[in-house]
Amino acid sequence: MRSPRDFLKPLCVGAPDPITEVPFPPSRMIHFFDASNEKMRAKLPDIAAKADIVLGNLEDAVPVDRKVAAREGLVTVGKEIDLGGTQLWTRINALDSPWCIDDLTTLVGEIGDKLDVIMVPKVEGPWDIHYIDRLLAQLEAKAGVKKPILVHAILETAQGVAHVDEIAAASPRMQGMSFGPADLAASRRMKTTRVGGGHPGYLSMSDPTLDADGQIDASVARVTAQQDPWHYSIARMVDACTTNGCLPFYGPFGDIKDVAACEAQFRAAFLLGCVGAWSLHPVQIDIAKKVFSPPVDEVLFAKKVLEAIPDGKGVHMIDGKMQDDATWKQCKVMVDLATMLSEKDPELKAAYGF
Ligand code: 1VU
Ligand code: MG
Numbered sequence: 001m002r003s004p005r006d007f008l009k010p011l012c013v014g015a016p017d018p019i020t021e022v023p024f025p026p027s028r029m030i031h032f033f034d035a036s037n038e039k040m041r042a043k044l045p046d047i048a049a050k051a052d053i054v055l056g057n058l059e060d061a062v063p064v065d066r067k068v069a070a071r072e073g074l075v076t077v078g079k080e081i082d083l084g085g086t087q088l089w090t091r092i093n094a095l096d097s098p099w100c101i102d103d104l105t106t107l108v109g110e111i112g113d114k115l116d117v118i119m120v121p122k123v124e125g126p127w128d129i130h131y132i133d134r135l136l137a138q139l140e141a142k143a144g145v146k147k148p149i150l151v152h153a154i155l156e157t158a159q160g161v162a163h164v165d166e167i168a169a170a171s172p173r174m175q176g177m178s179f180g181p182a183d184l185a186a187s188r189r190m191k192t193t194r195v196g197g198g199h200p201g202y203l204s205m206s207d208p209t210l211d212a213d214g215q216i217d218a219s220v221a222r223v224t225a226q227q228d229p230w231h232y233s234i235a236r237m238v239d240a241c242t243t244n245g246c247l248p249f250y251g252p253f254g255d256i257k258d259v260a261a262c263e264a265q266f267r268a269a270f271l272l273g274c275v276g277a278w279s280l281h282p283v284q285i286d287i288a289k290k291v292f293s294p295p296v297d298e299v300l301f302a303k304k305v306l307e308a309i310p311d312g313k314g315v316h317m318i319d320g321k322m323q324d325d326a327t328w329k330q331c332k333v334m335v336d337l338a339t340m341l342s343e344k345d346p347e348l349k350a351a352y353g354f
Contacts, residue, residue: 028277052087113147120154181230206223231268249278263290296352
């Protein structure tokens with residue numbers, strides 16, 4: 001463990017100073033695109049106009065024979081495409097892959113001043129972040145990058161979940177984490193082929209009805225309710241991130257056509273504390289925007305509470321509901337998020353009445 005006094009010193013002479021606070025601009029969706037695909041690159045200005053973050057994916061889903069093209073395509077994006085205020089991220093190949101080192105050296109060397117965040121897949125423990133942290137400092141110093149590039153870990157292995165708190169605390173570069181249900185399911189030997197969402201087999205069942213002889217009456221239907229297989233790990237990730245001042249995100253939802261289930265998964269993550277989710281297809285951008293912008297009625301109510309209790313103290317009744325110091329803070333979370341999003345989104349600003 002490094003001394004707290006050293007934590008905010010650069011890890012290489014000439015590298016930019018680490019940040020003390022993680023920036024939190026609108027981050028409702030991290031939109032994945034394949035930078036090796038010229039057609040997708042051409043659409044990027046339109047996508048960027050709708051998305052909060054666009055991410056050039058170099059890892060899974062990019063075929064081996066297109067790894068170099070994806071990396072080079074992302075360099076072209078960084079150098080030639082104006083994304084307005086939309087953040088540019090990348091997901092590099094895994095640390096144990098033969099492409100990772102070239103991903104980092106090329107991207108930091110060529111577009112290090114354009115990249116906001118590097119997403120690192122399959123992070124297993126703080127040692128993975130320490131490796132990236134030092135290497136990025138060296139590369140930033142060499143390239144003369146002025147602003148530190150932040151690091152985002154994907155929580156997608158059993159080891160990663162076991163070390164989630166240490167990962168979140170590993171470096172001042174830690175911007176946040178995404179929950180990766182596909183790799184995580186495989187790592188844990190969970191028996192599902194789905195990418196996120198529920199499963200009809202993962203449920204709880206009401207007790208049986210007994211007949212006069214005390215035997216189970218199989219003719220009486222029993223109520224079942226599907227449970228959320230991801231609840232525990234997402235909640236752990238949210239706690240680890242918020243404890244360490246970084247931002248938790250839900251990751252991918254693979255059934256692109258099932259927009260209702262995607263919305264339900266995103267909303268469960270939003271309610272637990274995630275700030276955004278991945279969009280794999282343009283249709284998921286709008287779902288994320290809807291879900292991760294707080295509901296208008298909740299914001300209006302929260303504003304009412306803050307206005308009615310300017311000092312946030314004591315006990316009050318508002319619209320039949322008890323309000324005190326703690327509920328005031330809940331309302332503040334809602335209003336702060338709505339205020340931040342309103343700065344980018346005039347429609348939301350009008351709806352929230354700012
Ligand atoms: O109408 P056009 O042909 O001009 O355009 C298509 C398509 O190219 C475009 N589109 C996209 N544009 C920008 N960004 C995207 N992510 C994106 N996806 C599609 O939209 C138009 C309509 O497309 P479609 O409905 O016909 O869909 P496709 O069959 O073309 O594509 C579906 C997939 C899922 C293959 C595509 O959306 C995609 O590649 N998404 C990203 C996948 C990805 O990054 N996976 C890795 C992260 S998930 C993970 O690691 C663990 C599970
Ligand atoms: Mg993965």
